[in-house]
Amino acid sequence: MRVNVLQHTPNEGPGSIQDWAHVNYHDFYVYHPYQFGNLPTADETDLLIILGGPMSPNDDLPWIKQERVLIQKLLDQHKPIFGACYGAQQIVKTLGYPITKAPHKEVGWAPVYRQSDAIPGIPEKVVALHWHEEMFTVPDQAQLIFSSDLVKNQGFLLGDNVIGLQFHFEPLIDNVREMAVNxxxxxxxxxxxxxxxxxxIAHGVPDENKQVMFKLLDFITK
Known part of the structure; x- marks a missing residue:
């Protein structure tokens, strides 16, 4: 399987997603469209990972619109997609739903609560890293899978192959340090x-976050 990652800022990398790809012997490619303007094609993508970033899907930038063209092609082909933060918002924007300011800006560690049993093996509560002030609307054709105390729309599952999370399960401790200092x-x-x-930084990364990240990726690629 070829895993194509869209990274949108130097300090928000794939973290444990890269570990998952290596454990499963997948080919792993990282693109930086904000810097180089390059994107993979749909035909050469078996799994698309869309990471976070400081930009908004509402920004009028050509590469942001080009990402959504790629996302739509993959949705049409029923290929697996995982989006984190801005990445989840891009999926929702592609589906024609709004991205708006969240009722509360969330930056730091806080629990998210499982809202659906659709994905096996997910704990009822997991402490995740939040780094956002915008949020998505859950599409009509998707189901809510996570909420937090401050923001209801924290995660969605579309069909059996697309997951978007407003927060982050993927960072390892070095990634957290990189985000916080930069x-x-x-x-x-x-x-x-x-x-x-x-x-x-001092909070550290709960061990179960990597396990949950693996379960989510296993689910959409099974």
Whole structure:
């Protein structure tokens, strides 16, 4: 399987998604469309991973619109897609639903709660990393799978092959450090979770996050 990753900022990498690909002997390619403008084709994509970033799907940038053309082709071909944060929003925007400001900016660690039993083996509560102030509308054809205390729409499952999460299961501890030291002003501005960069780093990554990330990817690629 060829796994194609769209990365949108240097400090938000694939983390444990790359570990999952290596464990399963998949070919792993990372694209940086915000910098180079390159995207894979649908034909050379078996699984598309769309990572987070500081931009919004509402931004009027050619490469953002080109990403949605690729997403639509993969949706039409019923290929697996996983989106994190901005990535989840891009999927929703492709489906014609709005991306809006969330009722609370969430930056830091906070629990998300399972809202569906559609994916086996997912705990009722998992502490995840949040790094956003916009949110998606859950498409009519999808189901809500995660919520948090501050933002209801935290995760959706579309069919059996597309998952979008507003938060992050994928970061490993080095990824968390990289996010916190490079985007260290973001957590301090009107953050509903009231966590500093130092507190975010000190929290560490729960062991189960990587396990849940693997289960989600196994589910959409089975």
């Amino acid at each position: 985007d260290n002003g973001y957590p301090l501005d009107h953050n509903g979770l009231h966590q500093t960069p130092a507190e975010i």
